[in-house]
Amino acid sequence: MSQPLPMLNWTTGFCAAVLLGILACRRRLATNSSLPLPPGPPSHWFWGTKIPKSANVAFLFSKLVDEYGPVVSIKQGRKVAIIIGRHDAANEIMEKEGGALVGRPRLVAAGEIVSKDMRLLLSQSGDQFRRLRRAAHTHLQAKAAETYEPLQMFNAKNVILDILDDPKEHIMHARRYATSVILRVTYGKTTPTAVTDPEMVAILKVVDHFQTVMRPGNFLVDRFPLLKYIPGYGRILEKWHQEELALFHDHMDRVKRNMAEGKAEACFMRYMLENAEKHQLSEDEMAYLGGAFYGAGSDTSAVAIMNMIMAATLHPEAQTKIQEELDLIVGRDRVPIFADHDMLPQLQAFILETLRWRPITPLGFAHRATSDIIWRGYRIPAGATVYGVHWAITRDPVVFPDPEKFNPARWFDSEGKIRTDIKSFTFGFGRRSCPGHHVANRSIYINAALIFWSFRLSQNPMAPIDPTAFEDGMIAHPRPFDVKFEPRTEEKVLRQMMENYAKE
Numbered sequence: 155m156s157q158p159l160p161m162l163n164w165t166t167g168f169c170a171a172v173l174l175g176i177l178a179c180r181r182r183l184a185t186n187s188s189l190p191l192p193p194g195p196p197s198h199w200f201w202g203t204k205i206p207k208s209a210n211v212a213f214l215f216s217k218l219v220d221e222y223g224p225v226v227s228i229k230q231g232r233k234v235a236i237i238i239g240r241h242d243a244a245n246e247i248m249e250k251e252g253g254a255l256v257g258r259p260r261l262v263a264a265g266e267i268v269s270k271d272m273r274l275l276l277s278q279s280g281d282q283f284r285r286l287r288r289a290a291h292t293h294l295q296a297k298a299a300e301t302y303e304p305l306q307m308f309n310a311k312n313v314i315l316d317i318l319d320d321p322k323e324h325i326m327h328a329r330r331y332a333t334s335v336i337l338r339v340t341y342g343k344t345t346p347t348a349v350t351d352p353e354m355v356a357i358l359k360v361v362d363h364f365q366t367v368m369r370p371g372n373f374l375v376d377r378f379p380l381l382k383y384i385p386g387y388g389r390i391l392e393k394w395h396q397e398e399l400a401l402f403h404d405h406m407d408r409v410k411r412n413m414a415e416g417k418a419e420a421c422f423m424r425y426m427l428e429n430a431e432k433h434q435l436s437e438d439e440m441a442y443l444g445g446a447f448y449g450a451g452s453d454t455s456a457v458a459i460m461n462m463i464m465a466a467t468l469h470p471e472a473q474t475k476i477q478e479e480l481d482l483i484v485g486r487d488r489v490p491i492f493a494d495h496d497m498l499p500q501l502q503a504f505i506l507e508t509l510r511w512r513p514i515t516p517l518g519f520a521h522r523a524t525s526d527i528i529w530r531g532y533r534i535p536a537g538a539t540v541y542g543v544h545w546a547i548t549r550d551p552v553v554f555p556d557p558e559k560f561n562p563a564r565w566f567d568s569e570g571k572i573r574t575d576i577k578s579f580t581f582g583f584g585r586r587s588c589p590g591h592h593v594a595n596r597s598i599y600i601n602a603a604l605i606f607w608s609f610r611l612s613q614n615p616m617a618p619i620d621p622t623a624f625e626d627g628m629i630a631h632p633r634p635f636d637v638k639f640e641p642r643t644e645e646k647v648l649r650q651m652m653e654n655y656a657k658e
């Protein structure tokens with residue numbers, strides 16, 4: 155008689171658990187969908203929130219944050235976009251809920267037509283994303299980045315020599331630095347890269363196309379994806395795809411040829427070709443991954459160096475502080491090296507403040523919510539495009555009082571140490587944050603150290619020739635601006651020291 159009881163108990167327990175589960179889910183669904191979206195501007199039922207085509211989207215979104223609060227929702231047709239513009243909210247949503255924000259929004263023009271779904275930066279969460287990201291990490295992680303220090307020093311000294319030869323072209327010199335480093339890391343290219351090389355011109359063209367295609371609202375097909383099936387539509391986008399694919403393959407094929415002749419340098423692409431099976435990537439995917447390194451890593455690093463020069467020229471008092479520190483720690487008989495980094499807090503604070511004051515990617519890169527996120531009573535629905543807007547977050551007045559002021563001192567704690575309690579979002583958020591940040595941080599540091607050290611600032615600070623050139627607040631991609639570079643160290647001595655400084 156007592157036999158069936160355990161079975162009954164088990165069945166009853168199971169049913170009760172299922173019922174409770176269903177109820178909990180329904181309650182959650184009901185609660186979630188009844189929660190409001192974050193506040194935002196009114197929108198048209200069909201067109202959504204109007205974004206003027208000419209607008210600087212990062213500025214526009216930052217204004218919305220000032221008006222509606224730290225998290226704003228806007229409509230893009232029937233889709234929801236969420237703008238995150240304050241530090242706390244970025245931490246709580248982009249970082250802590252990072253698991254639900256690994257995705258990227260569907261970008262028809264940039265992702266599907268131009269990149270044919272092979273660009274890591276735009277790849278959706280899932281198997282392909284994991285394979286690409288794992289492969290990229292092999293050559294971008296901290297340990298690998300450390301091994302690139304000599305080639306970064308070598309190229310940074312060339313920036314100084316180039317500036318001495320042709321100070322007006324300092325923006326091009328920064329570009330050449332960044333491209334040379336990336337081409338060396340990715341393809342083992344050791345021959346010098348000149349700004350006029352057809353290869354460099356082709357790279358800059360690809361970067362330029364990508365920036366154009368990424369600008370929200372630039373291509374109607376992103377609003378109306380069916381357009382891509384209309385014959386003839388998107389011819390220019392297809393052409394851009396063919397151009398970049400050919401360029402990426404050219405680079406890869408050169409490594410293949412060198413491997414066949416037994417003279418390939420150790421580099422990312424050689425590793426990929428030797429380990430293609432392990433990483434399960436097709437030839438096109440490998441070619442694109444190589445391209446992703448300079449697509450994502452060359453212009454960004456160059457802009458970081460340019461912004462530093464811009465910040466220095468505008469703030470002679472900051473130059474003087476760093477100068478004093480360099481005199482004390484490095485002296486004048488040798489050139490700064492990587493090992494000096496931890497002993498140069500003034501320089502570190504200057505770099506942190508430059509990256510805050512003029513973020514390199516003011517709008518950031520959009521993420522996509524893969525499930526509902528509830529934040530302080532608001533709902534970020536699954537499928538929403540989520541922007542962590544760097545320009546707005548770096549202007550959070552609670553974390554960065556008087557945010558427009560360039561003030562490296564804000565990065566020191568009461569004991570004079572660099573603050574570790576403020577997370578910097580320069581390299582993005584959560585699981586999509588920049589895998590190249592170890593390489594990038596080293597590039598920024600060594601160029602800053604060399605530039606400040608070389609241009610003895612106390613007597614001849616780097617100065618803008620036309621201070622009004624900066625007045626409208628350049629962001630992202632500085633226009634050419636003239637800087638007076640007059641090294642105090644005797645030029646001949648400086649050249650000599652640079653020549654002897656780093657040999658690849």
Ligand code: HEM
Pocket residue numbers: 274275276277287290294336446447448450451452454455458514515518519520580581582583584585586587588589590591593594595
């Ligand atoms: C100062 C220089 C750099 C800055 C400011 C920067 C910034 C960023 C940002 C903001 C993202 C998007 C993060 C997000 O979605 O939240 C990103 C992604 C990426 N960066 Fe960088 N980056 C820099 C240099 C580099 C370098 C040197 C490389 C490679 C050599 C690189 C490779 C990548 C790649 C492959 C991605 C795509 C990652 C993904 O979508 O999963 N970046 N970077």
